[in-house]
Amino acid sequence: MNNKLKQLVVALPFAVLSTTAAADWSTTITAASDYTFNGVTQTDSDPAIQGSLDYAFDSGVYAGAWASNVDFGDDTDFELDAYVGKYVQLDEQFSVDYGIAYYTYQGNNSDGNYAEAYTKFGYASEYGQTELNFWYSWDYFGYDTGHVISMIAHTYELAPNHALRASFDISNSLDGDKFEWDQAKGDKSYYHYRLAYQTSYEGFGIEVAAENTSLDYDYADERIVLAVSRTFDL
Numbered sequence: 001m002n003n004k005l006k007q008l009v010v011a012l013p014f015a016v017l018s019t020t021a022a023a024d025w026s027t028t029i030t031a032a033s034d035y036t037f038n039g040v041t042q043t044d045s046d047p048a049i050q051g052s053l054d055y056a057f058d059s060g061v062y063a064g065a066w067a068s069n070v071d072f073g074d075d076t077d078f079e080l081d082a083y084v085g086k087y088v089q090l091d092e093q094f095s096v097d098y099g100i101a102y103y104t105y106q107g108n109n110s111d112g113n114y115a116e117a118y119t120k121f122g123y124a125s126e127y128g129q130t131e132l133n134f135w136y137s138w139d140y141f142g143y144d145t146g147h148v149i150s151m152i153a154h155t156y157e158l159a160p161n162h163a164l165r166a167s168f169d170i171s172n173s174l175d176g177d178k179f180e181w182d183q184a185k186g187d188k189s190y191y192h193y194r195l196a197y198q199t200s201y202e203g204f205g206i207e208v209a210a211e212n213t214s215l216d217y218d219y220a221d222e223r224i225v226l227a228v229s230r231t232f233d234l
Helices: none
Strands: 025-032 048-056 061-069 076-089 094-107 114-125 128-137 147-159 162-173 189-201 204-213 223-233
Antiparallel strands (some): 025 223, 147 162
8 A cells, every 4th residue: 555655664555556556466564662543642652563464456446454553542452454555656756646545443433434535646756756745534433524634745856765755734623613622712723834854674674763743742742753664575
């Protein structure tokens, strides 16, 4: 799969799509010091073990599933997602990746399941890879409201096998009466910024990222996240 990157190593759903485009069946296992989704911890700042199973066709169509442990302070035990999409290389510089994903949360509380459509545009140049990405849900976390995430990101190769990826995204609820990110302030949106160092060693992808959000909550404050992953062709 290529996003939930969603890039070399990312501890979010969909991060492995772009790395499996040339394979048939593949699986990726990731160990992360925290599972953050747009800067918000999904594991109460604890470590996460994550895995995906993906299939990619020669046409650029792909499908897969992704799972991780989560901790929301309720009876939810783990997240299980499914996705299908298509990656198209338009020319030597431009690409587009679009599809739909369905997020499910397993346990006694499954009210937060929701679907999300995404489109990602890529531009490759001598200065690196630039991304412009969008995600849209019409029933965000089961709140019966629309939600949009917009991201701009750039990856720059410092040296062979060493890269920096900087990203900035805004999460925006389309109906503040049903869902607000900061109820105390009445904020329907927040921003998230992230700077990651990416490399690999002996077949393992390694990422160290610093990130923060505009939310004034412990679960979305500044943090350093380490992720180590390994992809296997099946």
